[in-house]
Amino acid sequence: MRLIRVFFVPAEDSDALVQILNDIVLMPPLKLQEMGMRGKEWLMNNRSWDVIANIYMDSLLKLYIKNRDVCLLGIGGHSKVIVEILNLKGYKLQGLYDDNLITHNQEFCGLKVSGPINSFESGSGVIAIGDNKIRKNINNRLIKVNWETLIHPSAIISKDVEIGEGTVIMAGAIIQPGVKIGKHCIINTGACIDHDCQINDYVHIAPNTSLAGGVNVGEGTLIGIGSSIIPNIKIGQWSKIGAGCVVINDQPDNCTVVGSPAKPIKFHNE
Numbered sequence: 001m002r003l004i005r006v007f008f009v010p011a012e013d014s015d016a017l018v019q020i021l022n023d024i025v026l027m028p029p030l031k032l033q034e035m036g037m038r039g040k041e042w043l044m045n046n047r048s049w050d051v052i053a054n055i056y057m058d059s060l061l062k063l064y065i066k067n068r069d070v071c072l073l074g075i076g077g078h079s080k081v082i083v084e085i086l087n088l089k090g091y092k093l094q095g096l097y098d099d100n101l102i103t104h105n106q107e108f109c110g111l112k113v114s115g116p117i118n119s120f121e122s123g124s125g126v127i128a129i130g131d132n133k134i135r136k137n138i139n140n141r142l143i144k145v146n147w148e149t150l151i152h153p154s155a156i157i158s159k160d161v162e163i164g165e166g167t168v169i170m171a172g173a174i175i176q177p178g179v180k181i182g183k184h185c186i187i188n189t190g191a192c193i194d195h196d197c198q199i200n201d202y203v204h205i206a207p208n209t210s211l212a213g214g215v216n217v218g219e220g221t222l223i224g225i226g227s228s229i230i231p232n233i234k235i236g237q238w239s240k241i242g243a244g245c246v247v248i249n250d251q252p253d254n255c256t257v258v259g260s261p262a263k264p265i266k267f268h269n270e
């Protein structure tokens with residue numbers, strides 16, 4: 001039985017990934033002393049072979065992408081969570097960009113903010129901004145940037161999942177088979193996305209939300225913290241589903257929805 005999870009890597013790195021997979025198959029599955037305390041603690045709570053394989057794979061990938069440079073666009077609260085993933089994955093933070101003049105020349109993670117986001121023209125970047133429209137605008141403006149896709153090592157992701165560039169998947173998220181996730185989405189801490197959901201570009205799925213199978217979330221929509229959505233619901237684009245909603249009906253575009261059962265309370269222009 002093969003229990004190794006396949007991680008998302010950019011297409012140009014696929015040869016290296018195949019090499020890593022071959023190495024894992026040839027090597028014994030455990031070298032705990034190389035993993036550090038974090039891996040050991042995790043293992044104590046998850047004594048299954050696929051978790052062991054995941055940790056092992058992750059530590060190898062960390063070695064593989066060591067010193068890979070990346071720039072951070074936006075240095076608000078959300079960026080702290082992004083930096084956590086960058087550190088765990090062995091990326092090297094190379095530059096900071098932010099549009100807030102107050103932050104210019106300020107230090108964050110040992111670096112000074114170089115300038116506004118538009119002044120970052122090319123290289124590898126991550127947009128560390130929670131606002132869905134702002135992420136879309138930045139992606140449309142900075143066409144030469146190579147956007148990194150980040151996955152926290154504790155996320156559990158089926159191998160039958162598509163994930164677009166620039167998307168970030170936070171700690172403890174669970175994503176089941178047949179799910180398609182677009183570009184520059186945020187799948188936040190502990191979110192559960194069940195089989196065959198379609199998450200379109202620039203969507204933010206907030207922490208501790210649960211999407212049952214076959215849910216479709218339109219471009220740019222926010223699913224608020226702690227919401228639940230029953231199977232096969234279609235949610236329009238650029239809408240906001242309020243915190244704690246229980247969504248049992250399809251929802252339109254460009255609206256704010258609250259409550260249980262969730263209903264629109266206002267509509268806005270895109």
Ligand SMILES: CC(C)(COP(=O)(O)OP(=O)(O)OC[C@H]1O[C@@H](n2cnc3c(N)ncnc32)[C@H](O)[C@@H]1OP(=O)(O)O)[C@@H](O)C(=O)NCCC(=O)NCCS
Pocket residue numbers: 188206207223224225240241242243244245256257258259265
């Ligand atoms: C739904 C939401 C977007 C509305 O924000 P808003 O447009 O500023 O709306 P308001 O705060 O003016 O609230 C409008 C009305 O809806 C009610 N309301 C707002 N959010 C609600 C919620 N989650 N559940 C139930 N009622 C809610 C308000 O009490 C208010 O009612 P009133 O008119 O009777 O006084 C916001 O409250 C929310 O829930 N955001 C989720 C944020 C989130 O999860 N972010 C992820 C961070 S990682």
